[in-house]
Amino acid sequence: MTAFTEEQVERYSRHIILPEVGGKGQRKLLDARVVIIGAGGLGSPTGLYLAAAGVGTIGIVDSDVVELSNLQRQVLHANSDLGRHKSLSARETMEAINPDVQVIAHDLRLSSDNILDVINDYDIVVDGSDNFPTRYLVNDACVMSGKPLSHAGILRFEGQATTIIPGRGPCYRCLYPEPPPPGMVPSCQEAGILGATAGVMGTIQASEVLKLILGIGNPLSGRLLLYNGLDMTFREVPVARKRDCPLCGDNPTVTTLIDYEEFCSLRGAAALSEEVTW
């Protein structure tokens, strides 16, 4: 095991004195590889805390550019990043917080063609995406490749989170077997989001990832955590793996990756065509 430098001992001292982390745990964090899908409201706090914690390799997947309306909650990006690719802005911010961390920017839009290649290089996946097609694609790819997945979704003042450990607990499709019909569940762009809601839920995702790497505590597996920021309540719903789950059930019907129609696109046609050329 590589010895810590003096700077690392100092940097991670508040971790190292935790009996649940210690030097061995900090080494696990430095050796870990985590990929975050989306450098937005959820991905920002998750990325900041994982980088600060010294997670050694962090992938960040996003094909968007930083817009002014993002800055109310997407705390990886600053005013000076307007117009820049989010994956690059995110990488710069995370590496500035902690030079121990190598951040890999994946400036691409995930699809059934590329997702397995992207997540294959990582131990754990964080879903901070902003649309149902990506959420189902990420869940399906993680279950098929056996990668633990931290899920969270947010809207207005509410959030939901769960941790998916393939083969050991329910997956996203055990909770929600199929995506909602087009236009049914509004996006943050349509319904709004209190920026701090993203902070609460993204930080929960970061905690879950760190616990998984360290092998401590009880993961949020088999449980759906519900957060209501207006009432300031947390509730928990037990969820079980469904034997009739279309993906991880006894007789799965989803056996290949599906690109659902981008029915809840948050982007205009111009932005979409721009993405294709990147």
Added chain:
Amino acid sequence: MVSSDEALITLRLFGPLRDAVGQAEICLPCAGATVKEALVRFAEERGDAVRPFILDGQGDLWRSVILLLNGEPVGDSAETRLKAGDVISLLLPLAGG
């Protein structure tokens, strides 16, 4: 027939469904009905603004709405008969990130 006071149940709504209905909680005189009957009736009464959140195209309960009866997942037992004071919670997935 029990009195209406005794026969009320509570429907607790979250996320987009709460926005669509405009209330976080609704009391319904549904005791005696099954979970499914109560929700189908509610969805049909509320019409197009609410129906798609609860029912699929065939008029069955939509598979991707999580139903809780008194805090516990209903799962496949939507035929459970309601009694006064029961609380049904309806959870929908959230896409935002």
